[in-house]
Amino acid sequence: MLSSCRRIYTPPVTVFYINIMKPEFIPKGPAIVIEEDDRRILVVADTHFGAESELKRRGVHIMSNTPERLLRLLECIEVSGADLLLLLGDVKHSVPVTSWQEMKEMPDILTAIRSKIDLKVLPGNHDAGIERFLRDDEILPRNGVMINKTGYMHGHTFPSTDITGGLIIAGHHHPVVNLYDDVGCFMRGAPAFVLAEIDDGSMNMKDCRPGTRVLFVPAFFELAGGMDVCELKKSGLSPLSRCIIEDTADVFLADGTYINTIGGISADKSD
Amino acid sequence: MQGNHTLCIAPTGTGKTESAMLPVFHKLLREKRDGTGSGKGFRALYITPLRSLNRDILSRLEWWCGKLGLTVGVRHGDTKQAERTRQSKNPPDLLITTPETIQALFMGKNLREHLKNVRYVVIDEIHELAGSKRGAQLSVALERIVEQSGEFQRIALSATVGNPDDVARFLCSRRPYHLVNIPAAPRLSIDVKYAGGEFSKQAKFVSKLIDKNESVLVFVNTRTTAEALGQQLYDRGDVEVHHGSLSREVRIEAEEKFKDRRIKALICTSSMELGLDIGHIGHVLQFGSPREVSRLLQRVGRAGHRLDTVSRGTILATGFDDLVESLVIAKKATSNECEDVVMPVNAADVLANQVSAMALEYGEIPQERIAEIVGRSAVFSDYDALLEKVFSQLEYHRLIRRESGTVIRTGRCRKYMYSNLSMIHDEKKVKILDILTRRIVGTLDESFVISWIHTGAVFVTKGQLWQVITVEDGMVKVEPAVRVKGELPSWEGEQIPVPYAVAIESGKIRRKRKLGKYPADRLSEDFISGFLKGMDDSRSPVASDMLMTIEHYDEGVVINLCGGHKANEALGRLVSILLSARFGTTVGVEIGAYRILLRLPREIGAVDVLETLNSIDPEHIQGLLGIALKRTAIFKWKMVQTAKKFGAIDADADYEKFSMHRLIDLFDGTVIQEEAFRELFINYMDVASAGEIVRRIVSGELDMQIAPLSSLGREGLTSSRDMIPPPATDKAVVNAVKRRIEDDNIILFCMNCRKWKSKTVVSRVPDDDIVCPVCGARLIAALKPYEEHMIDTARKKEKGADERAIEVRMLRNANIVLSSGKKAVRAFAARGVGPDTASRIIGTFKDGDEFYLEILKAERNYIRTHRFWN
Known part of the structure; x- marks a missing residue:
């Protein structure tokens, strides 16, 4: 009988990639580190610093949770060993007017970050007025930027043509996953990463290059209401989310555990 | 008088x-005459x-x-x-009001002045207040x-109370008091009837009883039953329905019609329990x-309505549990064994509410004075530490x-005080919008929305399944859903629980099968013995009170336990x-008074449940429940209510863009x-009685047996449902991955014949x-x-x-499949x-x-290492 542990030399077969981009998941964020061309970039989306003042306006009276959130961010920077922090937008919360809480807190938050790491921001829809807190070289264009071979953007707008055709990493959507077992829902609102192919035909964009894929990063803000990954496409939240191909869109937990495709999760729920 | x-x-x-x-009038008049009552x-x-x-x-008092x-006035x-302005300028001698309006009186400058002359306070239907936070607030x-x-x-x-x-101490705290007790029992005549399990037969019975009497008040336990019964009896033309969901006009009209003898019967819920004339x-x-x-005494006590007459009442039981329970309650009622009213002691939200109220009343008030005022009431004791916590939470x-x-x-x-005069939690209703038809299909209680509704959730309302698309603009937007796996949440609301003592005595009847002491007629006796004989035959x-049975059914296990709702809730x-x-x-x-239903995955059976029951240490019940309740819907719901009373969340708060689940963690x-x-x-929950049950299991006094599903276990459950999610999600994630891999496509290829x-x-x-079949x-x-x-x-x-x-x-692949079979196939189905x-x-x-x-x-x-790049 043949034994399964018999050693046969096998040369590597799939050598499609020349340059390996290695993502690393940081579960306590959630955050992700992208290593490319010997550069380590820590990617964090949707921190929503200053959201408590809006909560207060809506009738929930809690103290600012900024100290906890900032500490968590600094810990992520520490464990990541990254040399650049890329904030994928919605760094602050209040629009259109920058709140008193933000005026008070933002400078200290940014100083604390800068003391540890270089910082760049892709402004999101909540970032109106953030320029006053940032240096010019820290602000990147809203519709995205290419760093090495990967595109980055907040995700509320159409991407710039330059970053289409490859992988785009985006925030804005706050994806979460709800998982069910035989009896009921056992995991509710767990932050999730979604890696999806984009159907460029339905993108409604002139020069969208084929082969675009998008990685949606979950929100760092712990009180964020989430968007169920199964509803992501239907929600019409952004040009990108509208055009994802659900059957092949992979869903990962914050620690990188691969759960299933969106199509698979939706089918699971209704069979 | 004295x-x-x-x-x-x-x-x-x-x-x-x-x-x-x-006597109060007498003294008011005398004081007026003497001039002591001026001002x-x-x-x-x-x-x-x-x-x-x-x-x-x-x-009644105006006359x-x-x-x-x-002078007399009413303010609520x-x-x-x-009318309010008039009262504030010319206060009446006698003011009729509610506990909540009393709170408002402290807030107005003039009204507060008028309180300085209060000589008498009369509280009507105090048993309704004493057991609730409204009562605790009134006491302060x-x-x-x-x-x-x-x-x-x-x-x-x-x-009547137990x-x-x-x-009396709730009323007077440490002051001396005088008790006048006129027992209800000698004036009561209660019989228990059974008319079959079908609703139509029951309705026919009700109809006959209406024929035989001059006027009948029909009490039902839920609004749905009231509506259904009203529908059945509608053709008689002399019956009206009365419950809390109907508009005030409709209710008053029904009351008037009954009073004027234009109708013979009124079908009502607890709305008619209190002494409305x-x-x-x-x-x-x-x-x-x-x-x-107590409920039976209160309800039957409404009949007769004169000192010398006897109040006559009939309980129409609707099933086996219901009949046995009715007999127990009827017997207890005629021997005047009423339940106790349980006062909420040291309710922190009441304290928070009253501390804020006093701060508002005085502008500035020393802490010791607050402590002194609160301490005089009957509902707070040994509260120094609690008061300090409340102070700092309110400061926060x-x-x-x-x-x-x-x-x-x-x-x-x-x-805060304006929107929190009352300790009653008023539930915001959230509309449900079907986005396909753009129609409002109903409303949900806010608590249900907070604890259950999230994007993607499926729930039942109006007998249909709906899936939540989003919660926005104060509405739950839904679309019709197809059948969905897992248990569906449905909110039954708060209902009247069966007490432990009643459930235990019902269990005793099941065991002894003797109905001598109970007011059972021939038909009821036959039904009970017939039902139990059916159990014996199978x-x-x-x-019973000395046996718990654990029965299998297709979705899990039914525990038959005569513990009453609250003890079963805790134990379940x-x-x-x-x-x-x-x-x-x-x-x-799911919890009922006589059974606990557990929905379980296939691999867990009655034996596991039995083992688990055996492993419980009665000392740890409260601690364990404390840890685990945090993840349940009912706890989150209670947290939001309590936070509102602390001013942490406004009554009309709108938090749809945020995760309520995580907010509560704060x-x-x-x-x-x-x-x-x-x-x-x-x-x-009745943690004490649940502990008692566990102690009886440990001592062997309460036996446990595993059995196939019986007609007893099959009887319906009508109470609250909730789901207990696992503490660690590892296992659950594994299950999700397992399911994904089982559903994965795989291609089998014969490397021999190719x-x-x-x-x-x-x-x-x-x-x-x-x-290879080839x-x-x-x-x-x-x-x-x-x-x-x-x-x-x-x-x-080539x-x-x-x-x-x-x-x-491929050959290596096939070799691994050869030696490890399906396990290898599963491994190869995984990504990469x-x-x-x-x-x-x-x-x-x-x-x-x-x-x-x-x-x-x-x-x-x-x-x-591989995935993202290509």
């Missing part, structure tokens, strides 16, 4: 109001729990006051502004009036078990400030918590959380022998769909070096698992969940 503080306990309709008020202000307060009762009392030359939520309010007016005479009227002295009631019919002795939410021991009101304080053990949740922790799955739980370890637990453990190829899913691959060889490669092209390569006659390599890989990884995973010799954890690890590694 000016003593008095609690008068008497059945309704014995002229309680007049007997309490005539502006309310001289007497008459407090009732309901506005409708206020109106009723007003019409007396008119004759005696005293419905009072018009003009009385002490706050004392601060303004000095001591006054306290008089209260109550229906613990009159406790209620609706004229003569000949007979009371209780449809279904009244659940509590900026309702008060503190400076060197003085509490100072803030700007938010007044706004060799099903009958759960406890068992599900332990099971979910041990097996790492969600456990669904209150971990605060006094708000403590209060939510305290209330759950007292009002929703002809046979089969596209299938992993779950359909045979467990043992994977054989050549009979066992050398089968398991390929992922995107590896299909490799088959063409393998079939080629191969290049790269193609050779692919063939070798090739022969190297597969043999490593299999080489760990792990089985079950650990095998899948290895697969997960491999996938994570693959994702880290």
